[in-house]
Amino acid sequence: MQQNSIKVTILTGFLGAGKTTLLNHIISQNPQTQYAIIENEFGKVPLDQELIDGPKEGIFELANGCICCNINEELLKVLTKLITSDFKFDHLLIETTGIADPLSVAATFMFDPHLQGIFSLDGIIALADAPTVLERIEQESVTAQQLSAAHNILLNKTDLLPKEEWNKVKEVLASLNPFAEIIPCQYGQVDNEHLFDLRKRDYKMVEKADQPIHHQHGQIRSFTWQSGNALDLHKFEAWLSMFLPMNPSVYRVKGKLYSKTYDRKIIVQSVGTQFYFTQGSLFEEERGDNMLVFIGNNLDQESIKKALSDCEIN
Numbered sequence: 001m002q003q004n005s006i007k008v009t010i011l012t013g014f015l016g017a018g019k020t021t022l023l024n025h026i027i028s029q030n031p032q033t034q035y036a037i038i039e040n041e042f043g044k045v046p047l048d049q050e051l052i053d054g055p056k057e058g059i060f061e062l063a064n065g066c067i068c069c070n071i072n073e074e075l076l077k078v079l080t081k082l083i084t085s086d087f088k089f090d091h092l093l094i095e096t097t098g099i100a101d102p103l104s105v106a107a108t109f110m111f112d113p114h115l116q117g118i119f120s121l122d123g124i125i126a127l128a129d130a131p132t133v134l135e136r137i138e139q140e141s142v143t144a145q146q147l148s149a150a151h152n153i154l155l156n157k158t159d160l161l162p163k164e165e166w167n168k169v170k171e172v173l174a175s176l177n178p179f180a181e182i183i184p185c186q187y188g189q190v191d192n193e194h195l196f197d198l199r200k201r202d203y204k205m206v207e208k209a210d211q212p213i214h215h216q217h218g219q220i221r222s223f224t225w226q227s228g229n230a231l232d233l234h235k236f237e238a239w240l241s242m243f244l245p246m247n248p249s250v251y252r253v254k255g256k257l258y259s260k261t262y263d264r265k266i267i268v269q270s271v272g273t274q275f276y277f278t279q280g281s282l283f284e285e286e287r288g289d290n291m292l293v294f295i296g297n298n299l300d301q302e303s304i305k306k307a308l309s310d311c312e313i314n
């Protein structure tokens with residue numbers, strides 16, 4: 001990631017959860033920042049552009065298709081147009097459709113070689129519609145997908161849900177995504193600290209999550225593997241690069257690894273089928289340990305455990 005790359009924030013959340021409302025809030029709260037905006041709508045008539053306050057310069061529509069499915073090529077075209085135009089901007093906001101999987105959009109920025117160094121993913125923010133989100137999770141698997149992919153979740157429209165019920169909703173959201181901060185709000189009104197630099201914070205959360213997590217909601221599950229033995233990183237990498245394409249319903253793998261070659265924690269994160277390693281903080285003890293969390297549908301825990309123990313150096 002280059003220092004001066006343009007930050008990209010992806011807004012996700014089921015239809016009507018409050019994405020455009022949040023987008024307007026971000027713009028009005030940060031008048032010093034020049035935003036470019038990409039709006040993706042499913043219907044034939046692009047409407048959201050109309051709903052954005054302020055000047056329309058720098059707003060691009062991708063209508064009539066879902067950003068994560070059939071118009072990724074369109075996205076690349078718009079990005080090329082953006083960076084070759086005279087329009088100068090500091091930050092790109094992308095509002096995906098309410099039925100998009102944000103991970104494939106995120107992957108475009110993280111792994112497309114043409115975009116590396118020009119853009120850097122700053123974070124994925126999911127909006128959850130407080131009164132309906134539990135029902136949506138049961139009905140539409142994409143809702144859970146969006147929530148589990150996010151760095152932060154805004155539990156929006158809390159004015160429409162009695163306060164006694166917030167905790168129940170928060171628990172379900174936390175079980176889908178143990179790493180995200182869950183922020184109750186109305187009309188997306190949250191401070192910048194919950195909106196920006198989320199990816200940097202992301203892996204600190206991995207390091208913080210030292211409790212085994214095993215929750216179950218709808219079809220999505222999370223499963224945590226822990227071990228005190230050093231890992232053979234090459235073996236692990238080879239396994240992960242085969243495992244992810246063969247298991248598309250595993251939405252996220254995140255964790256810290258212990259390798260004898262490094263004195264720091266190795267942080268691993270996957271986005272769809274892609275994954276990357278970074279170095280985290282030093283292990284406090286001379287011997288380190290591993291913690292890996294898998295989130296997705298149809299997790300075959302036994303075969304994952306077996307594969308991981310094969311990567312251990314005993």
Ligand SMILES: Nc1nc2c(ncn2[C@@H]2O[C@H](COP(=O)(O)OP(=O)(O)OP(=O)(O)O)[C@@H](O)[C@H]2O)c(=O)[nH]1
Nearest residue numbers: 014015016017018019020021098156157158186187
């Ligand atoms: N009561 C209440 N209404 C809200 C809140 N946030 C947003 N809304 C309203 O909810 C409706 C949908 O909000 P949008 O911001 O358009 O939602 P969206 O996610 O962009 O919708 P799509 O683009 O259709 O997916 C609008 O009428 C908003 O004014 C909130 O916190 N409380």
